[in-house]
Amino acid sequence: MIEQGLGLLNRWIDSWGLLSGGWRAGIIIFALVCATATVAYIASRVVVGLEKRFEATRNLWDDTLLHAARRPLVAFVWLQGIYWAAEVAHHFSDAEIFSVNDTLLQVGFVWVIVWTVLGLIKGAEAIFTSPLKMKKPMDYTTVNAVSKLSRAVVIITAVLIMLQSLGYSISGVLAFGGVGGIAVGFAAKDLLANFFGGFIIHLDRPFKVGDWIRSPDRNIEGTVEHIGWRLTTIRTFDKRPLYVPNAAFTTIAVENPSRMSNRRISETVGIRYADVSQMATIVADIRSMLENHDEIDSKQTLIVNFLAFNASSLDIMIYTFTKTTEWVKFHEIKQDVLLKISQIIEDHGAEVAFPTRTLHLPDGIQLAGRSDEPAAESTTESTTESGDQDK
Structure with missing residues (x-):
C-alpha cells in the first residue's frame, strides 16, 4: 500500500518536474x-x-x-x-x-x-x-x-x-535454557532457595505485610513491610530495617502475635501471712471484679486462686485474657486491673507482701547492749543535772 502510494506520488511529481x-x-x-x-x-x-x-x-x-x-x-x-x-x-x-x-x-x-x-x-x-x-x-x-x-x-x-x-528458534532457546539451567542452579542455589522460600511464604501465608512477627530461633522481631521474591523486609521496634532472606523462613519457627485472638494477663500477687483469714474473700472479690470487667473476656480461661505458701507471702494466681489485642490498650487495661486488685486487698485491711524476715528469740535471751541502755540514760540525765547546777 505504501509502495503504491509513493509510486503514484512520484509519477505525479515527475510529471511536473519538481524536486529531487x-x-x-x-x-x-x-x-x-x-x-x-x-x-x-x-x-x-x-x-x-x-x-x-x-x-x-x-x-x-x-x-x-x-x-x-x-x-x-x-x-x-x-x-x-x-x-x-x-x-x-x-x-x-x-x-x-x-x-x-x-x-x-x-x-x-x-x-x-x-x-x-x-x-x-x-x-x-x-x-x-x-x-x-x-x-x-x-x-x-x-x-x-x-x-x-x-x-x-x-x-x-x-x-x-x-x-x-x-x-x-524458541525450541533452541528452551533447549539451551534446560542445559544451562543445571549450571545456573548450582551457581545460584542460594538465590533459588530464597525464591522458593518466598513462594512458600506466599503459598502458606504464615504472615503478611503489616503483621508483627518474631522468631524464638533467631533474633528476628518487628513489623513486616515487604515480602519480595528474595528478601523480606522487617521494621524492628527500634525503627531499623531488617532484611531476612526468604530461605531462612523455611528452617525457623515464626510466631505471629498479630493473629492472636486475645492478650493474656498472668500475674502472681502475694499478701502477708498475717492476712490469711482474709484470703478467701479477697480471692472471691478479685474473681468477681474480673468477671464483671468490661475489657476482660469472661468466655476465655479465668483463674483466681490461692496458689502457694511462699517464703514471705501467700501467693494468689491471677490468669485471664483481655478482649483487645492492641499493645497499648492492653497495658492500659492491665494497669486498671492491677490497681483494682490493690484496692480490693486494701479494702479488706490486708497488705501486699514484700520480702521480710522475722527472728524469734527465747524469753531468756536479750540482745547485746540492751541491759546497758538504762545506765546510759541515767548517766545522761545526771550530766544534764550537773550542767544545770553550774549555770
Missing part, C-alpha cells in the same frame, strides 16, 4: 511525523475525556482499562508513524538499516501489548486491595504474589515472542 528524490523523501517524512504527532495528541485527549466520563460510573474496570491503555495507545500511534516514515526512507534509500522495519514493527507491537497488560495487572491489584473500591478487599500479600507471578509470565512470554520475531 531527497527533497521528496524529506517532505513526506516531515509530513508523516507531523501527522503522527497530531493523531497521537488527539488519541490522548480522547482517552482522557473518556476516563473523566467513566469516572462517574460504578464500573471500576473501564477506568482501569482506559488508564492502562492511554500511554500504550499513544506509543502505538508513534510506532506506526515512525514505521511509515522508515518505509518512505527505505523507498528512497537502499540502506540496510531500513530492511528491518517489519521486524521492529512486530517487536514494538508486542512491547505495546505487554505495556498495556502490565498496566491492567497493576490496576487490578490496586482495585482488589483497596477498601474504598471493594466491600471486602482481598489480602494484599496474596494479591501481590499473584500480581508478581502474572507479570513474570507476561514478560517471559513476550521475550520468547520477540526472540521468535527476531529469527531465533
